[in-house]
Amino acid sequence: MRPLLAALLVSTALPAAANDGFGGLSSTGLTFSQTDAVAMLQEDLFISVDKVSVDYVFKNTTATDVTGEVIFPLPPVSVWASWESMMNLPEDLTKPDLVDFRALVDGKPVQVTIDRIAVIEPPYDETRPVSEQYDSPGRDVTADLERLGLPITLDAGSLRTALLALPPEKQAEAKAAGLADFYEGDPAQNIPEDATASWSIVTRYHWTQTFPAGAEVKVHHEYVNRPAGGIFYWSEPPEDYQTYLVNQYCIDAGTSKALMKALSRTDETGETAAYGTAFNIDYVLRTANSWAGPVGKFRLTLDKGDSRNVISLCADGVKKTGPTTFVIEKTNYTPDKDLAVLLVMPMTD
Template identity: 60%
Template sequence: MFRALLASLLLATPALANDGFGGLSATGLTFAQTDAIAMEREDLFIGLDRIRVAYTFRNLTAQDVTGEVIFPLPPISLQFLMSSDFNMGADRDNIVGFTATVAGQPVTPRIDRIAVIEPPYDENRPAAEHYDTPGRDVTAALARHGIPLSLDTAEIATLLLALPPEAQAELKSEGMADFYEGDPAQGFPPEAWPLWSVVIRYHWTQTFPANATLDVVHDYENHPPGGIFGWQHPPVDDWAQDYAARYCIDDGTSRAIAKRLAPTDGYGIAYTLAYVLRTANSWAGPIGDFRLTLDKGAPENVISLCIDGIEKTGATTFEMRAKDFTPDRDLDILIVTPTGP
C-alpha cells in the first residue's frame, strides 16, 4: 500500500504584517516515493481566486496500486485568526470548496480535522514542512476538555474561559492556551487565547489500475496572503531588494510596478502566492508533459516570478510548457494591483 498525499495550501503571512492579511497558498498531488506510478501529464492553473490541477498518472507495474489520497490544508493558527485579518471566508466543513474527479467521475472525500502546536516561527523554514510536519498533535487533549476543532475563535475563547481553573492551568502548562485576568473595572474583560492550529484534511481511497493511465483533477478556492504594498524604481530598501530577488523582479518589471502604482502615490495591494512544485519529484521519473498557466486577474495588475520559458498568452494569462520536467524549485509569485484613487 502506498500513501498518497494531496498536500496543499501552506499558511503564509505578508511581509508587512501590520498592513496585511494572512492567507493560504498551495501545492499539488504527491505520492510516497515510488517507482510504480509515473506522472505523464500535469496541467496546473493558478489564479488569484482558484487553483486547478489536472493529472494523468500511469501505473508502470502489472499490479493494482491502492492507497489513501490526502489533501491537507496547512495549519491554520487560531491565534493568528484572532489578531489579524485573514483572506478566508467563514468556517465551513469544505472550507476551500475542494472538488475532485477521477476518470471523469466526481469523488466525495471524507473531511476530518486535527489540532497541532506548530514549531516556533522560522522565516527560512521550507514551505513543504508546513504540511509534512505541521506540529505536535493535541487533538486528544482538546477533546478531553470538550473543545471542538472549530475556527470560530470567539466560540473557542468563550469555552476556554468557562473551563475550571485546574483545566485552564493544564492547558497553559502544555502551551495550548494563554489566559489573562483583565481589569473589568477599567473595561478590560478576562481573555483566553488558543495557541493551537487546525489542520483540515480531505481524503479518499484510490486504486491506480495495473498497466493503465488514470486522470485525476482537483480544484479549490485560492486564498493567498497579501497586504498594502509600496514600490519605487529602482528598489533601494532592503525588503524591496529581498522581494526583487525572491520574485525575480527585473528592471522592466520594476518599472512596470512603479508606473502602475504612480497614480496612487506608489502604493497598491500585493498578493504573494506560493506553490510547492517539488512534490512532483516523489513520482517515478520526471513529469512527461508539464503546463503551467498563470492568471494575474486584471490587465492592469503586474506579475513576477522566477521560472524559465514563460510567455504571455492573453491580456491576463501567461504559460510555460516543458517536457520531461523535474522541478528544482518551488513557485513564489507576486501579483501587484493598484488600489484606485
C-alpha cells in the same frame, strides 16, 4: 510606516496549496509515502487570484493494481490569525472545507474525506521552505485538545467560549502545554476576562484511489484560491527592507519599473507614491515527487486577472500567451523548488 506595510504582507499569510501527494492511512492518521508504481504522466495547472484547478494523468506502470490515498493538504492556518480577522478565509469558519474543494476521477465526482489536526507551529522563519509546512507542520496537539474538550475549529467565538469555560486546573494545563493564554480582566475598568489560542489547524483532503494495472487514470480538482494579501508599497530603486521581495519573487529592473508605473499615484498635496494591493500566491510543487519518476508533461498557466496588474516569480521559460496569461511548459519535470508568485494590483478609486 513603510516597514509596517511590508510586515502586513507577512502577517496576512494564508494557506498555500500543493500538488496531490501519494500516501496511506496508519494508526496515527494520514502518512505521505513514495510510490514507484504510479507515474504522473501529465499535469496541467491553472492558477489565478480566485481559482486553482489542476488536471493530472496518472499511469500504473506495473502489472498489479495499486491502491493508496491521494492527499491534497493545506498548510497550517493560525487560529490566532483567524481570531484577529487577518486571513483571507470564508465567513463561515464552522464548516470544515475552507476552499470548496472538488475532485473528479475519470470525469466522475469522488467523495473526498476532510480531516483536521491541530499543531503548534515552529517559530516563524522566512527562510523556511514552504514545503516543510507539509513535511513537518509542527507539534501535533490534537490529542491534547481532545483531552481538554476543546474543539478543532477556526471559529473564534466558540473557541473563546470553550477556553473560558475550562475549570482552573484545565486552564493551567492548557497554558503549561503552550496551547493558550488566559487574562483575568479588570471589572473596575470594564475589561472582561479573555483567552487566546496558540495552535494552528492543518486541513487535509483525501480519498482512497485504485490505479488499475497498466492503466491511466485522470484526476481533476479545483478549489477557491485564498492567497495572502495586503497593502503593498514600492519604490524605485527598491529600499533595503524590500530586498526579501526582490529575492523571493525575482523582481528585475524591468518588473520594478512596471510596478512603479502601475502603482504611482499623486495625492491632493501633490505627493507621489506607489501604493497598491499585493497577493502572495504559494503553490507547493515538490509533493509531485512522491509519484514514480518525473512529471512527463507539465504545463502551468498563470492568469493575473487584469492587464494593469503586475506579476513576478522566479521561473524559467515564462511565455506571455495573452493580455493576462502566462504559461510555463516542461517535460520530464522534477520540481526542485516550490512556486511563489507576487501579484500586484493598483489601487482602485
